Amino acid sequence: MNIAVDSGNTYAKIGWFDDDKLIRFQARVVWDDLVKEIRSQAPDHIIFSSVSNSISEFKDALGLDIPVLDLSPDTPLPISKNYKTPETLGADRIAAATGAQYLFPDKDLLIIDMGTCITYDYLDHKGSFxxxxxxxxxxxxxxxxxxxxxxxxxxxxxxxxELIGKSTREAIESGVMNGVLGEVEGIIERYRHISPSLSVVLCGGDTTFFESSLKPAIFVVPELVLIGLNRILRYNVAL
Structure with a gap:
């Protein structure tokens, strides 16, 4: 069994994997509970991705003799990166792209992650980010x-x-929510000019607000980042 950890500024997500199968996941986990959860089911390998804690902090808190892969700009990947500043590329963006490429191989992909920021990333059918x-x-x-x-x-x-808000509250809600919807639909359409056969994959905590309203055909994969992290882990274990 492998464990993938995606740790943000406030909460973490944990995914338990049997080979490539996600058998359990937990979201909104605080740091202390993260450590307890992993200790309770010691895995064979762990991949750790964090924007707030270092790999050394994680290993020290865990206190277990288990191989831990730190997802960094230098980590070998099953996809390639055609990016000017790979050292600044967010680990969550790379993990989501890796997960999408595994689930939808040999396709041009637009991966939309609707979290604190909304990221739109293009991965071509050859697996180039x-x-x-x-x-x-x-x-x-x-x-x-x-x-x-x-x-x-x-x-x-x-x-x-509804598009037309009849009060200040409704106008703000419409402006933000319909504004995001229009942005997402417009960007998808512009990417379809680049690749008419484009497949669109959505993930992230705010996806639930929009998935039923989006007109273009899309795939919703809530745990895409964890799936990608596990693929990166398995790729490195096999090297």
């Missing part, structure tokens, strides 16, 4: 409207509402 876009996420847009104005209220994401 070509780059993409980074856009403000849903909550970031709500926060910005409240923070940079004197009177607009702080609101939270909702299912995509």
């Amino acid at each position: 070509e780059g993409g876009l980074i856009s403000p996420g849903v909550k970031m847009r709500f926060n910005a409207l409240h923070t940079f104005t004197k009177r607009l209220p702080q609101l939270e994401p909702v299912k995509v509402p």
Whole structure:
């Protein structure tokens, strides 16, 4: 059994894998519980990806004699990177692209990760990561409207509402949610000019707000990053 860890600024996700099969996952895990969970089911190998904690901190907290692969810019990958600054490329973007390439091989792919930011990444049918876009996420847009104005209220994401808001609250909700929807649909359409046979894969915590509203045919894979991390781990174990 392998474990994939995707650790963010506040919470982590854990995936338990039997070879390539995701047999269990847990989201919104705090650091102390992350360590306890892994200790309770000691795996054969671990892959660790984090934006907030170092690999040494993780190993020290874990206290187990288990091989841990740290996903870094130098980690060998089953995909290639055609990116000007690979050292600045987010591990979550690479993991999501790797997961998408495993699930949908030999296809041109647009991977959309709807998290704190919305990232759009293009992976061609040869498995080359070509780059993409980074856009403000849903909550970031709500926060910005409240923070940079004197009177607009702080609101939270909702299912995509009617286009015409009849109150200030409704207008803000429509502006953010329909604005994101229009952005996503527009960018998908522009990428289809690059590749008419493009397959679109969605992941990330805010996907649930939009998946039923998106008009282009899409695939929704909530645990895409964990699947990609496991593929990277298995690729490195096999080397």
